[in-house]
Amino acid sequence: DTEVTQTPKHLVMGMTNKKSLKCEQHMGHRAMYWYKQKAKKPPELMFVYSYEKLSINESVPSRFSPECPNSSLLNLHLHALQPEDSALYLCASSQEGAGLSGYTFGSGTRLTVV
Amino acid sequence: GESVGLHLPTLSVQEGDNSIINCAYSNSASDYFIWYKQESGKGPQFIIDIRSNMDKRQGQRVTVLLNKTVKHLSLQIAATQPGDSAVYFCAENPNNFNKFYFGSGTKLNVKP
Numbered sequence: 001d002t003e004v005t006q007t008p009k010h011l012v013m014g015m016t017n018k019k020s021l022k023c024e025q026h027m028g029h030r031a032m033y034w035y036k037q038k039a040k041k042p043p044e045l046m047f048v049y050s051y052e053k054l055s056i057n058e059s060v061p062s063r064f065s066p067e068c069p070n071s072s073l074l075n076l077h078l079h080a081l082q083p084e085d086s087a088l089y090l091c092a093s094s095q096e097g098a099g100l101s102g103y104t105f106g107s108g109t110r111l112t113v114v
Numbered sequence: 115g116e117s118v119g120l121h122l123p124t125l126s127v128q129e130g131d132n133s134i135i136n137c138a139y140s141n142s143a144s145d146y147f148i149w150y151k152q153e154s155g156k157g158p159q160f161i162i163d164i165r166s167n168m169d170k171r172q173g174q175r176v177t178v179l180l181n182k183t184v185k186h187l188s189l190q191i192a193a194t195q196p197g198d199s200a201v202y203f204c205a206e207n208p209n210n211f212n213k214f215y216f217g218s219g220t221k222l223n224v225k226p
Contacts, residue, residue: 042216048213096211107156108156
């Protein structure tokens with residue numbers, strides 16, 4: 001299995017909702033990432049997990065809460081989002097670390113906040 | 115943050131021609147570079163990488179060139195095909211184990 005699987009593919013949520021994005025990989029990668037990508041822009045790093053521990057938080061607002069329950073799963077919990085948070089949220093994984101061989105990305109979750 | 119930029123935001127080429135996509139990076143400490151291809155509705159896909167101890171690397175129909183003197187990276191695609199139509203990003207790893215910075219992207223349109 002050489003894929004990163006993200007669910008759901010599309011999500012529409014209200015500003016008062018709580019939702020979660022899920023990411024799964026079975027490549028034995030020990031680093032996992034959340035990226036945010038706005039239309040026609042490059043991906044922007046949000047969080048990095050290394051060996052299930054949060055190692056990088058790129059000053060992301062607390063309405064985004066990551067969680068890494070085990071080495072194969074990565075979640076992003078969403079609460080009280082704003083319309084400007086609408087974007088494509090990409091999960092990626094890599095060998096520890098990415099400087100060895102880069103990332104494998106999932107196809108993303110297209111999030112719309114209304 | 116770091117700055118990785120591209121000269122051409124959109125590139126249109128005829129099918130069968132060669133394509134060259136350019137990227138300028140700002141951090142001279144970067145030692146690992148990757149080109150990613152992103153098709154509509156998909157996540158970025160690894161195309162080819164190069165380390166700073168090399169100046170050229172070839173893959174299947176793709177070649178990456180690295181000029182460290184002027185901090186410039188390019189991706190050459192031979193015999194461009196319609197399936198090559200996508201946005202291409204360069205990414206640099208400035209000696210930070212898990213962190214890549216992405217350039218602004220170039221959209222490649224292949225005309226049949």
